[in-house]
Amino acid sequence: xxxxxxxxxxRNGVKACALRKDSPQWxxxxxxGKLRSQIASWxxxxxxxxxxxxxxxxxxxxxxxxxxxxxxxxxxxNIMISSYxxxxxxxxxxxxxxxxxxxxxxxxxxxxxxxxEGPYKVTxxxxxGAYEQEDPEGRSLPRPWNVHNLKKYFP
Numbered sequence: 381x382x383x384x385x386x387x388x389x390x391r392n393g394v395k396a397c398a399l400r401k402d403s404p405q406w407x408x409x410x411x412x413g414k415l416r417s418q419i420a421s422w423x424x425x426x427x428x429x430x431x432x433x434x435x436x437x438x439x440x441x442x443x444x445x446x447x448x449x450x451x452x453x454x455x456x457x458n459i460m461i462s463s464y465x466x467x468x469x470x471x472x473x474x475x476x477x478x479x480x481x482x483x484x485x486x487x488x489x490x491x492x493x494x495x496x497e498g499p500y501k502v503t504x505x506x507x508x509g510a511y512e513q514e515d516p517e518g519r520s521l522p523r524p525w526n527v528h529n530l531k532k533y534f535p
Contacts, residue, residue, distance in 0.1 A: 471527050473511055477502045478533040481513070481525055499533040 473479055480498035483489055500513040503520065509527035514520045 471530075471532075473502045473505070473527070473530065473532070475502055475504060478535065479511070479513065479530045480533045482529040496531070499535070 478499040478501055480496040481500060483493065483495050483497050489495075500515055500521065502511050503514050504512040506512060506524050510524040511527065511530065512520065512524050
């Protein structure tokens with residue numbers, strides 16, 4: 381059966397629609413079938429030389445694609461770094477500041493025990509974020525503590 385117009389296709393589709401309980405919009409928007417000659421047209425027009433040339437061109441372009449992908453990833457990483465740096469608050473202590481330190485993880489801590497100990501006085505800065513401290517009696521602590529385990533003490 382040859383379908384001449386969209387109206388005839390729609391009318392025939394509505395009949396089938398009533399049987400299958402599909403919407404008429406699906407019948408209009410669905411992909412139409414292709415003729416066998418349309419499917420196999422690329423097979424008849426296939427050229428070995430043209431195929432090899434296209435493959436060589438793709439090999440030449442693959443480096444450009446890699447570079448573009450690399451630049452896209454770098455741009456994404458830079459955006460993530462800048463957004464992180466906007467949110468993070470750096471915490472630096474000066475010599476003489478009073479700080480609290482996190483309760484030592486090596487000692488068993490109960491549920492109701494305090495999570496912070498101190499106050500301790502910062503005696504020296506060692507590198508980035510490491511601090512030597514001393515307790516209120518003047519005794520130096522055995523090891524330096526990282527800034528992530530310290531917070532400022534406000535008396």
